[in-house]
Amino acid sequence: MTYEEAGRLLAVKGQEHVLVGFDSLSRQEQENLLDQIARIDWDVVSMVGEKEKQSFGEISRLPAVDIDEIETRKSEFTEAGLAAIRQGKVGAVLLAGGMGTRLGLDKPKGELDIGINRPLYLFQRLVMNLQEVTEMAGTTLPLYVMTSEKNDAETRRFFAENNYFGYPEEEVSFYVQEMAAAVDYQGKLLKEAPGRLATSPNGNGGWFSSLAKAGLTEDLHRRGVEWLNVFAVDNVLQRIADPSFVGATILSGKNSGSKVVRKVDPYEKMGVICAKDGVPAVVEYYELTPEMAEARDEKGNLIYAFGVILNYLFSVAKLEEVMAKKMPVHVVEKKIPYIDAEGNYHKPDKPNGYKFETLAVDLVAMMENTLPYEVIRDREFAPIKNLHGVDSLDSARELLEKNGVEL
Secondary structure, three states, X not given: OOHHHHHHHHHHHOOHHHHOOHHHOOHHHHHHHHHHHHOOOHHHHOOOOOOOOOOOOOEEOOOOEOHHHHHHOHHHHHHHHHHHHHOOOEEEEEEOOOEOHHHOOOOEHHHOEOOOOOOOEHHHHHHHHHHHHHHHHOOOOOEEEEEOOOOHHHHXXXXXXXXXXXXXXXXXXXXXXXXXXXXXXXXOEOEEEOOEEOEEEOOHHHHHHHHHHOOOHHHHHHHOOOEEEEEEOOEOOOOOOOHHHHHHHHHHOOOEEEEEEEOOOOOOOOOEEEEEOOEEEEEOHHHOOHHHHHOEXXXXXXXXXXXXXXXXXXXXXXXXHHOOOOOOOEEXXXXXXXXXOOOOEEOOOOOOEEEEEOOHHHHHHHOXXXXXXXXXXXXXXXXXXXXXXXXXXXXXXXXXXXXXXXO
16 A cells, blocks of 8 residues: 555545654554555444444353263263364364463463463463373374464464474464554544554454464365364363364264353353354353343253353364354453654553454354353363452462362
């Protein structure tokens, strides 16, 4: 995009301020800014001021494969999953674009040291979890690591410096999550530097479109990968490419699988898997009425009992089919650092604008069907959101030790 083309476009969009001071930028800064402008999704930016559409469809229970059934069919599920892994049909995607800011770490979140008596990093422990499965299968599988613009170089360096934590380097691919422009409350694009728009990762729902734009779908096809297990960086206990989960999903004939845990109480703050007008959906805890949250079946069990833990298995064929469709975009109020018209830098202490995000839970609905697969909470759910308290480094360490992990 040329300067003239950018000027005309921004004038039409009422965003002329973006090019103020352009002549004082270095040539590289000018090129980078023009490239950012060329990649703006104006349909998304124009959502500011629109009320987000809510879907009030009929919500109903979505039956899960519970722990008792899994135990009964364990060998059947596991054999089917191991067969798929050995045939090269399974890959894993680590969502690792976040920074460890809330944990006092000015580095990628995966570099958090969770050890007590020895160094043990989040990235390292997740790779170890994957290796438990590959050793069982007698073969490795591809691991795709989604980073962000802010942590990509450091993440690659950290993996290389640590020899990929013993995993074959040729099986690990990195790609950068797409970014979305940020705006103020009036819909004006914010700049974080004179030659750079303020941007943020476009949410965990964009992981497959970002993978595709990085050219990695060609790698999937070359390898014959038919299923991708997507998981978040902060759940240190989760099992990756779990053969029983993979096998159960494949045998179900569904397009996706969703690992879930049973809620500890009706009002636990986690998204609940259910059906909305017959299509799988994740309903946030605050969307459930008290009657729904507390509803129980004839056995006394909660009807809306299962919460998602961001560990999904998706059919690659179905992902490619739905990729052409527009994912729902969520407009989220955030604190966004920016420079003002005089070039002064501001780091606000309260929300001052909007970021735009897609969510993996929406991708589950686009799959048209899913198999909720219950896992034992204390064995597979130890998210690290804070240093102390609930879902913290402290609670994760306690659960790791409970599961025999040496810290």
